[in-house]
Amino acid sequence: MARLERASHGPSAHLSLGTDTLHAHLPGPGLPCGVLNEILAAAYADTAAACGFLFALMAAASSMRPGPAVFVAHRRCLTDLGAPYGHGLAQLGIDPDRLLLVEARSDKDALWAIEEALRSPAHPAMVGGWMEDGLDLTTSRRLNLAAAPQATPLALLRARPASGTTAAATRWRIASAPAACDPFGAFAHPRWRAALERCRNGRTGQWLIEWDHVAHRFRLAESVADRTPVARRAG
Amino acid sequence: MLTAPGKGGARITALNRAAQRAGLGSGDLLSNARSKVLDLQVRDADPAADAAALHRLALWCLRYTPVVALWDELSGGDGLFLDITGCAHLFGGEEGLLTDLDRRLRAFGLAPRLAVADTAGAAWGMGHHGGRNIAIVAPGEEEQALCSLPLAALRLDAEASLLMRRLGLRRIGEVVRQPRAPFAARFPDGLLRRLDQALGRVPEPLVPVIEPPVYHAHAAFAEPILSQEHVLAAATRLLEDIVSRMECDAAGARLLRLVLFKVTSASLRHDAGMISLDLGLATPSREAAHIAQLIGLRLHRLASELETDFGFEAAAIHVLVAEPLTERQDRLAIASAGRSHATSTSPKELARLIDRLQHRLGRGAVRQLRPQQSHIPERAVRARPAKVESERRRPPSPRASPTSPPIASARGGRDERQRQTPAPVPAAAPHLVLEARIAHDPLPMPEEPWGEGKAARPLLLLEHPEPAEVLAVVPDGPPRQFRWRGVLHQVGEAQGPERIAPEWWRRTTDRARDYFMVEDTDGRRFWLYRAGLYGEDAAAPQWYVHGVFA
Numbered sequence: 001m002a003r004l005e006r007a008s009h010g011p012s013a014h015l016s017l018g019t020d021t022l023h024a025h026l027p028g029p030g031l032p033c034g035v036l037n038e039i040l041a042a043a044y045a046d047t048a049a050a051c052g053f054l055f056a057l058m059a060a061a062s063s064m065r066p067g068p069a070v071f072v073a074h075r076r077c078l079t080d081l082g083a084p085y086g087h088g089l090a091q092l093g094i095d096p097d098r099l100l101l102v103e104a105r106s107d108k109d110a111l112w113a114i115e116e117a118l119r120s121p122a123h124p125a126m127v128g129g130w131m132e133d134g135l136d137l138t139t140s141r142r143l144n145l146a147a148a149p150q151a152t153p154l155a156l157l158r159a160r161p162a163s164g165t166t167a168a169a170t171r172w173r174i175a176s177a178p179a180a181c182d183p184f185g186a187f188a189h190p191r192w193r194a195a196l197e198r199c200r201n202g203r204t205g206q207w208l209i210e211w212d213h214v215a216h217r218f219r220l221a222e223s224v225a226d227r228t229p230v231a232r233r234a235g
Numbered sequence: 236m237l238t239a240p241g242k243g244g245a246r247i248t249a250l251n252r253a254a255q256r257a258g259l260g261s262g263d264l265l266s267n268a269r270s271k272v273l274d275l276q277v278r279d280a281d282p283a284a285d286a287a288a289l290h291r292l293a294l295w296c297l298r299y300t301p302v303v304a305l306w307d308e309l310s311g312g313d314g315l316f317l318d319i320t321g322c323a324h325l326f327g328g329e330e331g332l333l334t335d336l337d338r339r340l341r342a343f344g345l346a347p348r349l350a351v352a353d354t355a356g357a358a359w360g361m362g363h364h365g366g367r368n369i370a371i372v373a374p375g376e377e378e379q380a381l382c383s384l385p386l387a388a389l390r391l392d393a394e395a396s397l398l399m400r401r402l403g404l405r406r407i408g409e410v411v412r413q414p415r416a417p418f419a420a421r422f423p424d425g426l427l428r429r430l431d432q433a434l435g436r437v438p439e440p441l442v443p444v445i446e447p448p449v450y451h452a453h454a455a456f457a458e459p460i461l462s463q464e465h466v467l468a469a470a471t472r473l474l475e476d477i478v479s480r481m482e483c484d485a486a487g488a489r490l491l492r493l494v495l496f497k498v499t500s501a502s503l504r505h506d507a508g509m510i511s512l513d514l515g516l517a518t519p520s521r522e523a524a525h526i527a528q529l530i531g532l533r534l535h536r537l538a539s540e541l542e543t544d545f546g547f548e549a550a551a552i553h554v555l556v557a558e559p560l561t562e563r564q565d566r567l568a569i570a571s572a573g574r575s576h577a578t579s580t581s582p583k584e585l586a587r588l589i590d591r592l593q594h595r596l597g598r599g600a601v602r603q604l605r606p607q608q609s610h611i612p613e614r615a616v617r618a619r620p621a622k623v624e625s626e627r628r629r630p631p632s633p634r635a636s637p638t639s640p641p642i643a644s645a646r647g648g649r650d651e652r653q654r655q656t657p658a659p660v661p662a663a664a665p666h667l668v669l670e671a672r673i674a675h676d677p678l679p680m681p682e683e684p685w686g687e688g689k690a691a692r693p694l695l696l697l698e699h700p701e702p703a704e705v706l707a708v709v710p711d712g713p714p715r716q717f718r719w720r721g722v723l724h725q726v727g728e729a730q731g732p733e734r735i736a737p738e739w740w741r742r743t744t745d746r747a748r749d750y751f752m753v754e755d756t757d758g759r760r761f762w763l764y765r766a767g768l769y770g771e772d773a774a775a776p777q778w779y780v781h782g783v784f785a
Contacts (some may be wrong), residue, residue: 045722045759052694052785068585082695082782086604086616090685091692092785096604097685100621102592103600113592120591122584176758178727186730187691187752187760190785211785 015061015126015153018217022209026170027201031057034151035169035200036143038135040161042175042193047081047159049176049192052092054128054157055084056190056211056218059093061126061153063216069094070117072102072110073130077159092190093213098125107134111143118146118154126153133160140166171198177208180221189213191221237280238265248280289313293444295508298496298549299332301451304441306359310390314362316355316441325455333369353377355441356433360388360407377434382408389429395422407433448492448553452476459498459546463534466495466547470530473552474523487519487560492553493530498545510540514594518586518623519558525587532594586623593620608683610735611745612696612781690733691752693762693782700779703763710769713751717763719780724755732765746776752784760784 014030016023023029031037037057041050058069071084086096102117104110110131117127127147135158144167147154156168175193182188195206208221236259237249245265247254257272269275289305293315296303302318319332326332329351340347350361352372357380361370364384372380381388384407386399404410410418410430419427432439452473460466470493481487490513497508512533520526534541592601602618609615704718713729731751737743746767754760761783767776 045757048695048759048783048785055694055785070588079698082693082697083618084604085612085693085696085782086606086685087612087689087692088694088696088782088784089604091689092694095685096606096616099604100589101602101604101618102596103602104596105600109596113596116591116595117588120584120588122581122588124588176760178754178758179760181728187728187754190760191758192785 013151015057016064016217017060018212018215019209019219021220022196022205022207022218025196025199025203025205027199031153031155032169032200033153034144034148035154036140036147036167037153037155038166038168038171038198039155039157040171040173040197041157041159042173042195046175047157049190050157050172050174051081051130052190052211053172053174053192053194054130054155055089055092055094056213057153057155058099058126058128059213060216060218062095062098063093065123065125065153067123067125068098068100069126069128070100070102070114070124071128071130072104072113072117074107074110074132074159075103075105076132077130078103080159091213092211093216100124104131107131110134111139114143114154114156115146118143118150118152123150124152126155129154129156131156131158133158135161135166137165137167140168143167144169168198169200170196170202173197177221180210236268236275236277238277239280239282285313289315290444295496296336297445297494297509297551298455299326299336301445301453301551301553302441302443302447303445304443307442309392310359311363314359316358318441318443319351322453325453329371333371337369352380354433354435355439356390356429357381357435359390360384360433364388378411381433382406382411386410389426389433391429392425395426398422399426446555448555449486449557450477450480450488450554451551453549453551455549456547459548461546463531463538463541466534466541466550467527467531469550470552471523471527473550474526477552477554478521478523481521481554481557481560484557485559485561486557487521488516488526488554488556489519489558490515490554490556491526492555494551494553495541495547496549496551498548510537512537513555515598516586517589517593517621518583519560520586520590521560525590529590529594532591536595582623589621589623606683606685609738611738612692612735612750614738616696690750691730691784693760694785696762696782697780700764700781703778703780705763705765705778711749714753714763714778717753717761717778717780719761724753724757724759724761726753727756727758728754735764750781 013033014026014028015033016030026032039050039054041047058071062069073083084099084101089096089099102113104113110129111134114127114129117124135156143154143156173195175195177191177193179187179191180189189210189212191208191210193206194209196202196204198204209218210221211218236247236251236254238245239248240246241262243264247259247261247263247265247268250259250261254272254275259268259271265277289312293303293305296315296317300317300319300322304316304318306312306314306316319329323329323332326335333349333351337347337349348362348368350358350365350370350372352358352361353374354377357372357377360381361372361384364387365380385405386407387396388407391399399405399410407430410426415427428437431437454469454473456469460469477488493512493514495510495512497510512530514526514529514533516526516529589601599620601621603621605617605619607615607617701719705714706716707714711732713731714726716723716725718724729751730753732749733751735748735750737745737747748764748766749768750762750764752760753763762781763778764781765776765778767774769776
């Protein structure tokens with residue numbers, strides 16, 4: 001049955017995150033594609049971290065799938081914390097040349113744009129969204145339906161989640177964590193405390209993950225030597 | 236009666252029939268006129284308002300033809316030329332068009348004099364001196380029609396007409412019969428040029444009120460249409476007409492304009508009773524269905540403006556910019572995409588997606604980032620409206636980071652499938668290139684590869700740097716704690732400074748910035764900078780937050 005399902009979805013039904021520990025909690029070898037994945041920030045101040053997690057997913061998707069990466073954002077979100085910055089994106093492993101930034105004036109427009117991108121025969125590598133809320137059971141089901149035919153990876157960052165029930169397959173809650181430093185004391189890889197709060201056909205979990213922007217994969221931060229006091233400068 | 240200041244006092248510039256009957260004429264002194272007629276109603280002439288009204292009328296006349304030109308100074312500046320080549324049959328021939336135009340203009344309270352001829356000059360002459368309200372000169376009969384008209388019908392300047400009157404030449408026919416060479420030697424070239432223009436021997440270019448379209452389709456409806464669907468259906472029919480012509484020329488539309496003409500009530504309002512929609516496309520297209528879909532999206536956005544009392548009675552589609560578009564083998568591409576599951580994006584589909592998004596969300600809502608060669612962070616990236624171009628204009632971009640192979644290869648049997656994905660992944664993606672339009676920046680920067688030689692850059696950059704209160708241990712050192720947006724952050728780790736000097740060639744008042752990447756104790760990373768250096772500037776340095784890291 002599973003094989004049948006996978007065959008119908010094709011080879012890209014899952015977006016590999018690069019670590020088996022995470023995959024063990026997810027229904028397949030990676031983030032499910034063709035369904036909605038929700039991302040929340042643990043606190044308002046962690047929004048940048050959550051946004052980073054979303055872009056890390058987009059970088060991973062772009063490295064494995066052809067096509068443009070479409071990022072749809074509500075205008076208010078962009079003016080609040082700033083717009084994605086090209087050189088910063090490049091340092092996170094995204095090719096900004098393949099990124100299409102869409103600015104919507106309302107959540108309704110944002111949802112329309114996301115749906116349009118998902119249904120487009122342009123086959124985006126991934127569709128990411130950053131919106132205030134505007135997501136409920138009906139709209140999230142619509143997104144699931146739109147994403148399913150092409151198994152497009154879809155992740156949505158909700159800035160102010162109000163309603164609890166959505167049809168999302170996974171829900172991640174992201175918090176910032178002190179970054180790892182390289183031997184010279186420079187910040188090497190961003191780290192996030194990622195909690196998988198909800199996972200259809202899987203288990204919840206909590207990890208301290210690190211994004212490797214060169215290999216386009218996550219890895220667990222515990223497996224890496226923690227920041228050594230030697231490398232720390234007296235701030 | 237209208238007057239304007241002239242030689243020797245106020246002079247009459249325009250007068251109505253009652254005043255004419257009283258023996259007054261244009262150009263008379265106002266004081267003389269007052270002595271002849273006692274109950275004169277006099278107003279000041281307002282040439283600017285006249286010109287504006289004429290311009291509005293010209294826009295209104297676009298319902299008949301896309302080429303409408305205002306008369307220049309020498310032609311009187313009080314009328315319009317309509318190039319009705321190929322348009323007259325839509326209104327039942329030239330006669331039908333003139334009757335329709337006459338009826339409508341009279342409804343506005345105007346007293347039109349209309350004439351149709353092969354040349355603008357002949358039509359002008361017939362209109363002014365033909366003695367009829369509606370005159371049609373059959374093709375090739377200009378000379379015959381003009382011969383009996385006075386010389387003034389040639390639109391001569393004052394000097395030339397005075398000279399002619401002194402020579403006793405009054406009718407055009409008398410001039411036409413004169414030997415040409417001595418005439419040309421003796422008179423200013425204006426006279427013969429006007430004559431030649433009227434007879435179609437030399438062209439008389441018209442300056443249209445709006446740029447004439449490359450392709451043009453026009454429809455007048457028997458019944459006014461009201462609903463969005465009907466407008467869309469009409470537009471689709473017009474598009475199909477245009478598309479077939481573009482196919483012959485192997486061209487595609489880049490910029491289109493849909494013009495809808497309202498059923499106008501008694502007077503011309505400021506909008507000239509029409510709605511004009513401009514549609515830009517991300518890539519040249521001549522697919523009626525696609526363009527109609529975009530029009531539908533735009534109409535949806537304009538729903539409130541489309542509400543009219545009586546609906547629309549005519550519509551036109553102009554293709555303002557067309558670009559060469561050769562036929563591609565679309566079907567083959569789809570077939571190959573269907574066979575292997577690794578679907579690749581066709582630039583065409585991407586362009587359509589961009590088009591659709593742009594037309595619903597507004598121009599400029601769909602953007603792409605381009606790197607610019609600048610050290611100033613906010614200037615190092617420019618967001619421009621996205622546009623798709625074929626591979627040939629792809630800039631060579633030796634990318635620093637994201638070219639590593641997919642990591643799935645090292646991991647057992649289930650990753651077999653992932654290996655089937657096309658190997659050069661970035662190459663399979665169509666390239667998005669941006670409009671090479673010159674920006675407002677007087678010193679445009681050349682592009683450079685992403686992330687080249689850059690220290691850490693934030694994921695999100697604030698539109699405007701926001702001031703922060705910073706406590707540092709040493710004046711030049713990194714911050715110890717800072718308050719931004721009312722929240723106090725204790726700094727755990729700080730890296731820097733990275734000094735970015737202002738671009739001196741830009742006459743800015745910017746100060747040198749020292750950037751620090753700062754991590755607070757909760758692990759949130761910020762990009763702060765200190766504007767100004769201690770001891771160098773008169774003003775105290777100021778700290779700003781410029782962005783946040785992931």
